[in-house]
């Protein structure tokens with residue numbers, strides 16, 4: 001048995017495909033969804049752990065490729081550089097999951113919860129201080 | 138009862154002055170009322186930390202043995218062009234200057250704008266060296282024609298920030314009602330009113346706390362980028378003649394300050410280069426101005442809260458760039474902006490800021506500490522800003 005952590009990028013056409021169902025029932029893989037962002041009609045993104053033997057994994061990845069899902073290894077993770085962050089809050093309305101949040105009642109500090117991050121990279125584009133960086137996990 | 142700046146300075150020197158930040162004074166006035174609080178409070182410190190595009194620095198580069206006239210020639214610092222139309226060794230580097238060859242927005246928008254004038258200024262303030270490349274045409278008195286050298290602030294005779302426009306008194310809230318995302322100096326604006334971006338520290342912001350420029354004027358000492366600085370002039374686009382609320386707060390962008398300060402005394406904690414995707418490079422700066430509480434009216438001004446000041450919401454997809462359409466979509470208070478969402482055209486719109494309230498608070502606290510430790514005395518303005526209350530009397 002082997003486990004791989006990957007990011008699946010769904011083109012808008014295959015967002016409605018029951019991908020995890022096929023991976024489980026047709027290919028015998030164990031699928032653990034760590035993060036997902038799937039909106040009908042838009043590109044989707046899912047971070048998953050796939051577990052199975054070599055041939056199951058190969059068949060599963062083959063299936064994903066066939067339906068147009070891009071499979072990328074999860075070697076990167078977003079990091080919030082607290083020293084660089086000025087807590088301006090410019091990223092807050094761009095973060096779709098609330099992974100970035102601000103304590104408006106007291107400190108006005110900006111906090112990052114990696115477990116809620118779906119790696120959409122919106123914050124990287126809008127942070128003018130370069131406080132959101134891609135880093136090795 | 139009133140008090141003068143001299144009396145306040147005497148109290149600072151003797152260690153008995155009462156200094157509150159612009160947040161603390163709000164609580165003090167709520168608790169004690171204006172009359173009682175006025176008897177106690179001498180100074181209120183304000184602060185802001187935000188991108189301030191109209192910024193830049195003058196440098197006088199120390200000559201080498203064989204002298205060179207940069208004036209009329211050219212100079213770049215880390216490939217970023219500086220203005221070379223001054224005397225032999227003076228150059229001016231603007232915060233928004235970009236290296237030749239930067240793709241700008243040309244390689245398919247939005248450009249990244251990773252490096253520019255502000256980054257050079259930040260590097261120098263952080264004690265790093267940058268590469269000066271300069272050329273001149275050669276004269277009898279300045280024969281040298283070319284110079285390439287690593288320089289730091291220690292290789293300059295003088296280095297000072299001179300910012301034509303900082304500290305805007307109030308600013309637009311930017312939104313995008315169109316169907317495409319846009320990239321502006323107010324950040325990325327999502328389509329269909331997807332977000333609203335603002336840029337003021339509101340109740341901590343200097344000019345909101347002296348709305349008629351009664352104490353802030355030309356010559357006023359300020360805290361700028363970590364050093365002591367001064368108001369050199371009214372800032373460009375300064376406009377006192379905008380509609381105001383009863384509490385004096387302008388409801389449109391109004392006053393501005395031209396500021397000057399010694400770059401050699403500044404600190405990267407209070408001066409940061411920034412890159413706006415799709416827009417450009419600029420400089421974020423800390424600015425703090427202490428307000429002397431001369432009378433009850435000044436205390437009332439200084440205690441104005443986020444609930445009592447409003448900003449105009451402006452369409453940056455149409456009205457701002459083209460002047461067409463509705464000039465102002467609505468007015469919202471800073472309290473609403475800071476709640477994280479505003480109501481606009483029947484929609485709830487999430488807000489984000491480019492002005493850091495957390496840092497603004499740090500600035501106000503820092504200036505308070507400087508005054509309490511007698512490292513910062515207040516100054517009398519030498520001349521009023523245009524449109525200042527009482528300006529006529531001063532001039533006549």
Ligand code: SF4
Pocket residue numbers: 084085086087088089090091092110126127128129130131132
């Ligand atoms: S935009 Fe950048 S600096 Fe501002 S709060 Fe977010 S991470 Fe921090």
Ligand code: SF4
Pocket residue numbers: 078094095096097098099100116117118119120121122123124132
């Ligand atoms: S990449 Fe940034 S914006 Fe996207 S979910 Fe993660 S923290 Fe939020």
